[in-house]
Amino acid sequence: MARKYLIETYGCQMNVHDSERMAGLLEQAGYEATDTDDDADLVVINTCSVRERAEEQLYTRLGHIKGLAGRTGRAPMVAVTGCVAQQEGAQVLAKSKLVDIVIGTQRVKMLPVLVARAEAAAEPLVDVATPYDEPTFPLGLTRRDDPVKGFVTIVEGCNDYCSYCVVPYTRGHERMRAKAEILREVEELAASGRKEVQLLGQIVNHYQAPDDAACDFAGLLEAVQDVRGIERIRFASPHPRHCSDRLIAAMRDLSKVCRHLHLPVQSGSTRVLKAMRRRHTREEYLRLVEKLKSTLPDLQLSTDMIVGFPGETDDDFRETLSLTEAVGYHSMFSFKYSPRPNTLAAQRMPDDVPEAEKTRRIVELQALQKSIQARLHEASVGRTVDVLVDTTSRRRAWELAGRTSGNTVVNFPGESHWLGTVVPVTIERAGAFGVWGRPAASEARHAEAATC
Numbered sequence: 157m158a159r160k161y162l163i164e165t166y167g168c169q170m171n172v173h174d175s176e177r178m179a180g181l182l183e184q185a186g187y188e189a190t191d192t193d194d195d196a197d198l199v200v201i202n203t204c205s206v207r208e209r210a211e212e213q214l215y216t217r218l219g220h221i222k223g224l225a226g227r228t229g230r231a232p233m234v235a236v237t238g239c240v241a242q243q244e245g246a247q248v249l250a251k252s253k254l255v256d257i258v259i260g261t262q263r264v265k266m267l268p269v270l271v272a273r274a275e276a277a278a279e280p281l282v283d284v285a286t287p288y289d290e291p292t293f294p295l296g297l298t299r300r301d302d303p304v305k306g307f308v309t310i311v312e313g314c315n316d317y318c319s320y321c322v323v324p325y326t327r328g329h330e331r332m333r334a335k336a337e338i339l340r341e342v343e344e345l346a347a348s349g350r351k352e353v354q355l356l357g358q359i360v361n362h363y364q365a366p367d368d369a370a371c372d373f374a375g376l377l378e379a380v381q382d383v384r385g386i387e388r389i390r391f392a393s394p395h396p397r398h399c400s401d402r403l404i405a406a407m408r409d410l411s412k413v414c415r416h417l418h419l420p421v422q423s424g425s426t427r428v429l430k431a432m433r434r435r436h437t438r439e440e441y442l443r444l445v446e447k448l449k450s451t452l453p454d455l456q457l458s459t460d461m462i463v464g465f466p467g468e469t470d471d472d473f474r475e476t477l478s479l480t481e482a483v484g485y486h487s488m489f490s491f492k493y494s495p496r497p498n499t500l501a502a503q504r505m506p507d508d509v510p511e512a513e514k515t516r517r518i519v520e521l522q523a524l525q526k527s528i529q530a531r532l533h534e535a536s537v538g539r540t541v542d543v544l545v546d547t548t549s550r551r552r553a554w555e556l557a558g559r560t561s562g563n564t565v566v567n568f569p570g571e572s573h574w575l576g577t578v579v580p581v582t583i584e585r586a587g588a589f590g591v592w593g594r595p596a597a598s599e600a601r602h603a604e605a606a607t608c
Contacts, residue, residue, distance in 0.1 A: 159197040160190040162232075166213055167204025169392060170327075170356050171238055173307035175202045178237070178267050179299035185268035189299075193224055196232045198271060203240035205322055208494035211240050218252045233257070235271065237264055239326035243497055245284045260284030261327055265293065290366065291333050295344055304352060304546040304576045306345040310338055310376065311357025316395070318422075319433045319500040320462065320493065323358055330358070335365035339379055346385030351576055352544060353380065354390040361394035361403055373398075374406040381410045387578065388544060388561065389413045393420055393460075396436045396444055404451050415452060416486075416563035419445075420460040424479030425472035428465050433500070438479060445483050456486040456562035463521055464493040464514030466505035473517050480524055486532055486564065488525045492518050526588045533564070533586035540582045540596050541566065548572045557590075565590035 161182045165175040178200060179189065190196050201217060204210040214236065221234060235257040236248050242260040249255055257274045259267060263283045274281040291312040300306055313328040314321070342353050355376070357363060365371035371379070380389055389412045394403075396419055407413050423429050426437040436444075448455055461480070463473060480488070492514040495502035543566045549555035556570040558579070567590060568581045580596040 158186055158188045160195055161187040161198040161200065162190050162193055162196040163200040163202060164217065165202045166210055167202075167206060167238065169307060169354065170309065170312075170358075171202050171204060173298075173309060173356060174238070174261075174264050175200075176298045176300055176307070177293055178202070178264055180297040181265070181268050183299055184297060185271075193221065193232060198235065199232045200235045200237060200267070203236060203238035205239040205243050205326060205496065207491055208496070214240055214248075215251060218254050222254055233271065233274070235259060235267065237261075237267070239322065242284050242286075242326040243322065246282050249280050249282065256280055258282040258284065260286065262286050286328055291331055292337060295337075295340055300348075300350075302350075302546070304350060304544065305354065306348075306350045306352070307354050307356050308338060308341050308345070309333060309356045310363050311360055314358040316359065316435070317433065317500065319431065319505070320422075320465065320496065322496040322499055325498045327358060330362070332364055332366050334367040335371050335376060335379065336367055338376065339383065342380055342383050342386060346383050349385075349576065351386065351578075352388040352390065352546075353386055354392065355380070356392060359393070359395045359398060360391045361398040361400075372402070374400070374402045377403075377406050377410055377413055381412050387412060390416065390563075392418050394418070396421070396441055399444055399448070404448060407455075408451050414563065415454045415561045416456045416458070417448065418458045418460075419448075421479065421483075422460060422462050423465065423468070423472070424476035425468070426475075428468050428472050431467060431501075431505070432462075432465060438475065442479070442482065454562065456564065457483060458487040458563070459483070459485050459489070461488055461490040461521065462493050463490065463517040464509040466493070466501055466508055468493075468509055473521075477521065477524055480521065481528070484528055484532065485525065486529060486562065488522075490518055490521055490525070530586070530588040533588065533591050536564070536583045536591060537586050538583065540580050541593075543568070543579050543581045545570070545574045545577055545579055548575060566593055567591070568593045568595060570595060 163175045163179055165171050193199055203214050233256045234254050236255050237259045241258045248258045257270055270283055291309055310333050313330045314324045315330045317324050345353055361373045363373040363376055421441055422432055422434055424438055495507050541560045543558040543560055545556050545558040547557040554569050557567045559565055566581050581593040582596050583591045583593040585592040
């Protein structure tokens, strides 16, 4: 019988995509997927260290696996990958005797080989080497569970060294993937029937093709636009200072590029942004938002925000609130600051905002953002929007969900075979985190035809 593997993923979309790649490699090596650790021969925990809480999840999960061994009398091999593995290396083994393999972010392509080596040696193995090669990956080996959408990495690593951010230390310096290989993977997605591609990079809009000097990120979007079968193009995450006029024009002119932009700001205070080494001011960010909205009136914005950064005063936080209100984000990822190993902030800035104050601030920010989202969603009631169906409900056979071009989640009744089709839906009801509607009157015929 084939051995079974379970991969658990924490953190960003790049981690999710790394797990898809590792799954493909393991299946090529003869493993079969399982969704429970009760019968897994190998458990891979793909970790995140961007926030302290994400890192703590690793050791909590290892405690659960230890309990499993005590209950069932069997213990799977455990591999720890991702950013915590890269950051801590052998220290992971010191903190947990359950771990058999620690694999850094640059070595995930070696997973099956390293598993075999660890089994043969019958002792823990650590490989966090950092060759920092171009981020290539064999085509056809990624195991993608999503039948509608697919991730494609175009940039890995980062050279910006924002003072709070651990990414340059766990993902390495910035490396661009060849345009030709990116397009082959997008074509592979289209050939498999997937309708949406999401281009990934730590600073995705800093892309410059290593095999085509004339191709910047806008040029890459133009090339992906030409891939037959792909209907929607998304990307994450851009940096405000690389949102050029050329990129904005490409977003306006390319019909497949979604009307959603995740534009991380991190703080509304220029003083705090300077301490964060973000390389943009509050005023520059707001001018960019104004330009984006005037060029793309239907654009929906989302962002990342940190509260309680070292030295952040209540006045600084009030500027974050006022910027949030001024921009009107459709969604936001917000976090309390936590010092991360090796970062400039952790080394040079005292973590001087009390935890209770961080909590008060994030609760206030999230309440404001929730009210903004509810207001924006309520304004959509009565409109008819195009929804790419990407989910069928596990609870109700007749309920579907998908996203608009602007990334709003829409729930509505429909048929399961509409999955992967674009359905016009009239919005009837709204909440803070999504909207509910009904297929437009002629839609049943449209969807049936699209699935024939």
